[in-house]
Amino acid sequence: xxxxxxxxxxxxxxxxxxxxxxxxxxxxxxxxxxxxxxxxxxxxxxxxxxxxxxxxxxxxxxxxxxxxxxxxxxxxxxxxxxxxxxxxxxxxxxxxxxxxxxxxxxxxxxxxxxxxxxxxxxxxxxxxxxxxxxxxxxxxxxxxxxxxxxxxxxxxxxxxxxxxxxxxxxxxxxxxxxxxxxxxxxxxxxxxxxxxxxxxxxxxxxxxxxxxxxxxxxxxxxxxxxxxxxxxxxxxxxxxxxxxxxxxxxxxxxxxxxxxxxxxxxxxxxxxxxxxxxxxxxxxxxxxxxxxxxxxxxxxxxxxxxxxxxxxxxxxxxxxxxxxxxxxxxxxxxxxxxxxxxxxxxxxxxxxxxxxxxxxxxxxxxxxxxxxxxxxxxxxxxxxxxxxxxxxxxxxxxxxxxxxxxxxxxxxxxxxxxxxxxxxxxxxxxxxxxxxxxxxxxxxxxxxxxxxxxxxxxxxxxxxxxxxxxxxxxxxxxxxxxxxxxxxxxxxxxxxxxxxxxxxxxxxxxxxxxxxxxxxxxxxxxxxxxxxxxxxxxxxxxxxxxxxxxxxxxxxxxxxxxxxxxxxxxxxxxxxxxxxxxxxxxxxxxxxxxxxxxxxxxxxxxxxxxxxxxxxxxxxxxxxxxxxxxxxxxxxxxxxxxxxxxxxxxxxxxxxxxxxxxxxxxxxxxxxxxxxxxxxxxxxxxxxxxxxxxxxxxxxxxxxxxxxxxxxxxxxxxxxxxxxxxxxx
Numbered sequence: 001x002x003x004x005x006x007x008x009x010x011x012x013x014x015x016x017x018x019x020x021x022x023x024x025x026x027x028x029x030x031x032x033x034x035x036x037x038x039x040x041x042x043x044x045x046x047x048x049x050x051x052x053x054x055x056x057x058x059x060x061x062x063x064x065x066x067x068x069x070x071x072x073x074x075x076x077x078x079x080x081x082x083x084x085x086x087x088x089x090x091x092x093x094x095x096x097x098x099x100x101x102x103x104x105x106x107x108x109x110x111x112x113x114x115x116x117x118x119x120x121x122x123x124x125x126x127x128x129x130x131x132x133x134x135x136x137x138x139x140x141x142x143x144x145x146x147x148x149x150x151x152x153x154x155x156x157x158x159x160x161x162x163x164x165x166x167x168x169x170x171x172x173x174x175x176x177x178x179x180x181x182x183x184x185x186x187x188x189x190x191x192x193x194x195x196x197x198x199x200x201x202x203x204x205x206x207x208x209x210x211x212x213x214x215x216x217x218x219x220x221x222x223x224x225x226x227x228x229x230x231x232x233x234x235x236x237x238x239x240x241x242x243x244x245x246x247x248x249x250x251x252x253x254x255x256x257x258x259x260x261x262x263x264x265x266x267x268x269x270x271x272x273x274x275x276x277x278x279x280x281x282x283x284x285x286x287x288x289x290x291x292x293x294x295x296x297x298x299x300x301x302x303x304x305x306x307x308x309x310x311x312x313x314x315x316x317x318x319x320x321x322x323x324x325x326x327x328x329x330x331x332x333x334x335x336x337x338x339x340x341x342x343x344x345x346x347x348x349x350x351x352x353x354x355x356x357x358x359x360x361x362x363x364x365x366x367x368x369x370x371x372x373x374x375x376x377x378x379x380x381x382x383x384x385x386x387x388x389x390x391x392x393x394x395x396x397x398x399x400x401x402x403x404x405x406x407x408x409x410x411x412x413x414x415x416x417x418x419x420x421x422x423x424x425x426x427x428x429x430x431x432x433x434x435x436x437x438x439x440x441x442x443x444x445x446x447x448x449x450x451x452x453x454x455x456x457x458x459x460x461x462x463x464x465x466x467x468x469x470x471x472x473x474x475x476x477x478x479x480x481x482x483x484x485x486x487x488x489x490x491x492x493x494x495x496x497x498x499x500x501x502x503x504x505x506x507x508x509x510x511x512x513x514x515x516x517x518x519x520x521x522x523x524x525x526x527x528x529x530x531x532x533x534x535x536x537x538x539x540x541x542x543x544x545x546x547x548x549x550x551x552x553x554x555x556x557x558x559x560x561x562x563x564x565x566x567x568x569x570x571x572x573x574x575x576x577x578x579x580x581x582x583x584x585x586x587x588x589x590x591x592x593x594x595x596x597x598x599x600x601x602x603x604x605x606x607x608x609x610x611x612x613x614x615x616x617x618x619x620x621x622x623x624x625x626x627x628x629x630x631x632x633x634x635x636x637x638x639x640x641x642x643x644x645x646x647x648x649x650x651x652x653x654x655x656x657x658x659x660x661x662x663x664x665x666x667x668x669x670x671x672x673x674x675x676x677x678x679x680x681x682x683x684x685x686x687x688x689x690x691x692x693x694x695x696x697x698x699x700x701x702x703x704x705x706x707x708x709x710x711x712x713x714x715x716x717x718x719x720x721x722x723x724x725x726x727x728x729x
Contacts, residue, residue, distance in 0.1 A: 048724060049084070050717040051091040058723060061087065067152055073534065075543035081526035084720065090159040092710045097166040104161050112161045113154060134367025138380045140451055141432070167703060174702050176694035181687035184694060187635035191679040192652045194632070197616040197625035198642065200669035204602045207623070212597045214586035220593050221583050226712055230584045232721075234550045235576040236520045237503060239494060239510045241487045242537045243568040245477045253341050253475045257334040260293055260473060261343060281331050286347040286471035294473040295340075302352045302467030307425070319344070323470070339478070345471040352467030353424045356437040357460040359417035361394075361402055362409035363387040364453030370408060387454035391447045399445070399458050408453070418460065433457070484568050490515075491570030495562040498572065506560065506574045519576070522588060525551045525721050532571070539565040546573050548725050599665055606663040606670050615660055619672040629676075642666075648673060 049056040064083045074082075097103070110122025119125050129150060135143040221228045263279035283289045290298040308323050315323075315337070322332035326346050333343040364370045365383035378386075386406075394402055403417035412419050422429060424438055430450035436457050440446060445458045479487070494515065498506045510517035520531050525547055530540040542563045549555055549563075550573070560574040579585055586593075610618055619625045630640040637649035645666045655661060655675045664671040 045723060048718075048720045049088075050715075050719075051088055052095060052715050054091055054095065056084075056087050056091065061720075061724075067156075073540075075530060075540040077526045077544045077547055078528055078530070078540075080544075080720065080724065081524075081528050084526065084718070088711065088714075088716065089163075089707060092707070092714055093163045093166055094159065096710065097162050100166065100169060102162065102165050102169065104158050104165065109154070109158055109161060113157055116153075116157070131367050135451065138367060140368075140449075143451065167706070170702060170706060171699045174695065174699050176691050176698060178687065178691065181690040181694060184635065184690055185687040186682055188633055189682045190653075191631050191633055192649075192675065193629070193677040194652055194673045194675050195616060195627070195629050196639070196648070196671050196673040197619035197623075197627055198666070198669055198671050199606075199619075199623050199625040201599055201602060202669075203624070204605070204670065205598070208602060208605050210598050210601050212590075212594045212601075216597055217586040217590060217593050218583075220597060221586070221589065225583060228584045228589055230522075230579065230581065230588065231524045231718075232551070232581040233522045233524050233579045233588075234547075235579075236523060236531070236546075236550060237506060237517070237574040237576050238520070238531070239491075239506075239515045239517050239572045240532055240536075240538055241491045241516070241570040243479045243484055243487050243565075243570070244537055245479050246483045249480045249483055250477050252480070253477050254334050257341055257343050257473065257475055261331065261333075280343055280345055280471075280473065281329070286345060290471050290473055295476055296472065296474040298471065300469065302348075302350055302469050304352065304354070304465045304467050306354075306465065323468075328468075340474050340476045342472050342474040345473075347469040347471040349466055349468050351464040353438065354463045354465040355421045355423050356462050357421045358419060358437055359399060359403065359458050359460055360409070360412065360419065360433075361387075361390055361399075361407040361417055361456040362412075362453055363390070363406065363456070364408050368451065368453050370452055376408065383454055384449075387447055387456060391445065391456045394445050394456060394458070396443060396458070402456075417458075421461075421463070479568070487568070487570055488564075491562055491572060495560065495572045498560055498574070500558075501560075502558070503574060503576055522579070523547070523550075538569050538571070539567045541566050542569075542571065546571070549573070550575050551721060551725075603663050603665040603670050606672075610663065610672070613660070614662055614672055616672055616674055619663075625672070642668075645671070653678075 046058045047055045048058050048061050061083065064087060065079065068079055068083065071079075107122060110125055114120065114122045114125040117125060117128075119128070129147075132143055132147050132150065136147040260277065260280050263282065264277050266275045266277050280289065287298045287300065305324055308320070312320050316335055319332070319335040319337065322330075322335075322344065326332060328346045328349050331343060331345045334341040335344065362370075363383050363386050364376055365378050365380045366376060367380075370376070390402055390406055400416040403413060407413045407417055409417070419429075422434070422437065424434075426434065429437075430452065432448045432450045433455055436446060436448045436455075437459065440457075440459050442459050442462050445456065447454060447456050449455070494509070494513070498509060501509075507517060516536075518532070523531065527543070527547060531543050531546060532538045532540070534540065542565045546563055549561055555561075555575055557575050557577055560572055563571050563573060565571075579588060606619075606623065607614075609622055616625075616627065620627060628639075628641070630642070632638055632649055632652070634649055634653050637644050637646045639645050639648060648664055648666055648671050651661050651664050652673060652675055655673075657675050657678055659675055661671075661673045661675075664673065
């Protein structure tokens with residue numbers, strides 16, 4: 001009762017406690033991953049971006065990414081950026097095309113794909129793809145993958161065709177008029193003659209010390225905000241350690257091969273085992289020896305020296321010479337081939353086929369390449385039964401008769417089934433057929449299957465040559481465990497030493513120790529280039545993890561972290577600075593803008609010095625300017641010995657004869673000009689020959705600039721960082 005009384009006295013507190021508990025319960029739903037409240041503040045978790053309010057969903061992004069074939073030369077961040085750019089382009093083109101009333105019908109798409117496969121129509125392609133599908137369902141080797149590849153290409157072709165149609169429509173309206181052509185022709189013909197004074201920006205910079213402040217650069221940026229909008233970016237400094245074999249590792253590999261070359265006694269002190277390893281030259285079972293001591297399996301194939309010659313440019317000279325001249329039983333090496341050393345023994349020789357002559361009887365079935373043309377409806381199972389029965393009755397005496405009676409290969413049927421002499425490694429035969437030729441002797445008859453159907457094959461003849469069997473003992477040159485451990489220890493120790501230190505300390509310590517130090521500036525989250533030059537041998541598979549760390553809000557500027565690649569390369573990354581999305585800071589674009597502002601300031605200096613009525617004489621006297629004369633047209637704007645100067649040409653054609661100009665900002669320096677003569681405007685009556693040329697130029701410009709201008713003017717919201725990084729946690 002006492003407890004109950006206490007509760008009654010504190011009813012208000014109880015209500016508050018219950019209210020908090022209920023709020024926590026409701027909040028668990030309100031702030032769940034897909035709650036309305038969470039969507040208001042963080043956006044739809046199933047959306048990675050928006051283009052003019054149209055979503056790019058997480059599902060379609062992941063689907064597009066799954067269709068990209070893996071490539072060790074591209075990091076995950078690079079692939080993500082490529083997919084994003086592709087989807088943005090597709091969405092924009094689709095949106096504009098739909099507004100214009102454009103679409104791609106199934107018929108158009110089939111005809112478009114038919115052109116890609118060099119076929120006459122979509123209907124023909126449908127028939128061929130139907131055959132391919134049937135073969136895939138029947139389990140014909142290689143057809144299932146080919147069919148799936150076609151389906152993927154077919155789906156990806158629709159946006160490409162829509163883009164093509166849209167660009168064609170835009171270009172149809174991109175035509176030069178007769179008036180434009182006449183203006184262009186006049187600009188190409190009308191001639192102005194002028195005297196000028198010129199001084200280079202370099203000479204003016206030596207005379208005037210020009211400084212450009214951050215405020216001036218920022219003011220310039222604000223004049224052209226679209227040109228200087230940037231994504232969020234970071235500046236990184238890093239020290240990296242490539243996990244590559246040391247000189248000691250390489251010598252150990254060569255020594256291990258030399259031991260096999262000479263034979264040696266192996267002592268296993270741990271297990272107290274002593275073993276005598278015979279020399280490679282003295283063993284009789286080369287296959288077993290290679291299997292035991294090589295890092296690559298024994299290859300029992302016999303190869304002719306004519307075939308070896310095809311690889312001459314890919315082999316070291318000493319290795320090639322040995323293969324071409326050594327006798328059976330001889331051993332060569334160790335030879336350095338790529339990242340490995342190898343001993344090579346001529347293990348044996350025998351006569352092998354150089355080319356094979358054969359005849360065949362083809363039995364096809366519904367779904368194969370030939371069946372529809374010959375109206376063949378039998379199933380694969382029925383074809384196999386028939387082919388087996390023919391094979392069982394076939395021999396040298398009746399093969400031609402069986403060809404005439406059963407073969408469905410019209411081309412070879414006229415030659416009693418003979419397909420002629422074929423090289424043992426020809427690319428012109430179905431792989432299964434070629435394999436049969438290389439595995440059978442003259443007079444043998446057998447059966448195999450290809451994409452054309454079942455073949456009953458008879459070997460008519462074999463031309464031979466000497467083939468050699470090579471026993472290769474291969475040892476890869478790679479970083480040993482000791483080398484990898486040293487690499488890691490160096491990296492870990494450095495990472496510990498620089499923890500919490502300044503950037504100067506980070507850089508100075510790296511350089512003092514002689515480590516690989518570098519920087520990466522203006523790196524976006526989905527950077528299109530590898531952080532470290534791949535030529536260094538450093539893998540890029542840690543790039544995505546590095547960028548995820550650098551862009552994480554919890555990572556503070558001045559932080560450093562050690563990352564390890566799949567190849568056990570080590571990299572310590574230091575977050576130097578961050579730049580938020582928006583207008584670029586002055587430091588980022590100073591190299592681009594400062595020269596422009598310097599040129600403007602130098603031109604103003606010259607104008608101030610020359611006063612209101614400048615002359616070339618004053619310009620030469622006060623600045624040491626160089627004199628010159630030139631004729632030019634408005635169309636080419638070319639000044640003799642100075643190159644194209646459009647601002648000078650523009651000024652000249654806006655002046656009166658005898659008039660002097662103020663200082664003009666040219667490409668390489670400042671000009672002051674005096675117009676000596678202006679030719680009369682030509683009387684242009686017909687400029688039709690220029691219309692096509694101008695139209696093509698305009699269409700080319702549209703093709704190059706339309707999509708970038710669409711992207712620049714679109715309202716694009718990129719939330720990949722928040723959504724994709726969360727998916728990967």
